[in-house]
Amino acid sequence: MLNPAHSVVHLTMRFDKTELAVGSGVLYLKDNKTYVVTAWHNISGRHTETLDLLNKNCSIPNNIIVSMDVEIKQGDFVGSTRISITVPLVDNNKTTYFIHPQGYPKVDVVAIPIDLNNVYTMEGKLMSGENINLPIQLKSKQPHGLELNIIHIQDCEFKDYDIGDYSKSLYVSDDIFVIGYPKGITDYTGQPIWKRATIATSPQLGWEQQEQFLVDCASKEGMSGAPAIYYSRDGKINTGNVYYKGSKPITILHGIYVGRLGSTSELEAQIGKVWKRKIIDEIIDNKILDFLSEELILSNSCIKQTINEEWPKENEGYANELLNDKTSYRYYFLNLIMSKINGRANKEKVLELILEYAETLKNGIKQ
Template sequence: MGKRVTISPLSISSMFIELLYDDISLGSGSAFYLKNNNRLYLISNWHNYSGRNPKTRKPIHKECAIPNKVKVYSYNETDQGFAIEEKVYDLLDNNEISTWYEHCELGSKVDVAALPINDEDLGDVIDIERAIELVDPYDSETIKISDSLFILGYPFGLRVNDSLPIWKSATVASEPEIDCGSVPMFYIDTATKAGMSGAPVIMYRKRAIPIFGDGKSSVYHAEFIGIYSGRVIPRDLIEVQLGKVWKKSCLPSVLNGSKYSYFA
């Protein structure tokens, strides 16, 4: 009988994605599912789905190619456990309008995008909120500056067992309740790499939970904090490496946002 393998629901909730032009791979990134009002969304960065720099709107790819599809590698729940599944979704409709949504007011100034998923054959996926509940059903906590966080992503496309992410540690580097540059974002201190954009950022730490009659027991506390969207690029290797986290509070404005026109 083989050894029982235990995988964190948080690892299963993070998805490796490939950005495609038809069948040509243009790059990779990270994403995660989120359920809202009984609808499923694939959350990632604006720059991943658009293939453009969110500030300049210029194509990121060296040959100016723009993705029109996204391939998602995910673990789906089955009667036998979990199975890796690949799905491909359109990022553009026939009129070159995005199938995904950007922030309703700030557009690409918030580097977060939401792709609605209507695939009835997708199966029972583990979205980020369900993963949090499976790890820790207790009340949430407020993060503070200097707190430790984790980014669950795919640096340089590195995957464990074809789909599981790398947990990259980070420290809250700016006051998390203060918006940076008038947008819902804060900084983290971490040395991240390409391919992690779009990854969920979580708090994950031990805390004591009172147990009636038995004193206290240590359990893991988990909380979804936001979406990682890349580094503040240093001018040389001596400078501090900072990353950007978009707060989860921006998600309602993205889910209820507008679509992006590639001719705008």
């Protein structure tokens, strides 16, 4: 059974050749196709809730360097090596990655298709310092019988369907691991860092009515997009109904870690968010491409039109009720509008436009 760290990838987000940020991801297999799964904010360069640009120079990633382990086979020899390929995030004026259909609240996970038959570029340097670009095909037989194979998380996972759906057997106080690259830390081997995490909220109940749960984990920036896994080196697993002890290590992917809540101060509680594994499959099944960055944010006129269309015109006193900050009307209507526009605007900005519209109606000014 392969070590799950072999399926973890180091990501360098870039604008052309300029490095913007680093992150983590995992190689995922579905319907015989390969994907890099990571956090949406890594790839979009935007804050998940405010949609503000994360880079201080307002740069947006248009390609990523994916550093991954590949399995090498030659005759009876089986080993692995580390390679880095350049993957475009925009091609033919379209994004190249899939997002979840739910835009509000934003699902902070994406799946980037990787075509194993495609020829990618490996960037490197000679000892002289000269930059070189080398072509590589990720699944191919090279000269002298050398064979390259991608290592997906599924290649590392435990598979015994006789004991039921163990993927749902995760409870508060259980320990899992988040495997990634905090602060981009690694060595010449490219190996990721294992960070222990304790389940802090019920995965069965979800968090904020979403398919996510919280973990207590001392993580750092760079871990966003990392896989959250159950791992037992001794081959033990308890599904709630059945206790299983195998002869090999057990790995189970439970979701994607997308970062800490609230402040990033070292003095704050180390509480992070994990989107459940089922979200990955929903993203891949729907195959919805993200908006280009310049097309994502809706104009004020579009938002105002939605407000006008959704306003309960049969309720003449609705404007007064909404302007009263002691009632819940404004927040109900705000969430309605955010859902209608699928989260394509800053929530605070939308609230301003709603209150402006209500004030206009209250003062009797015709729209």
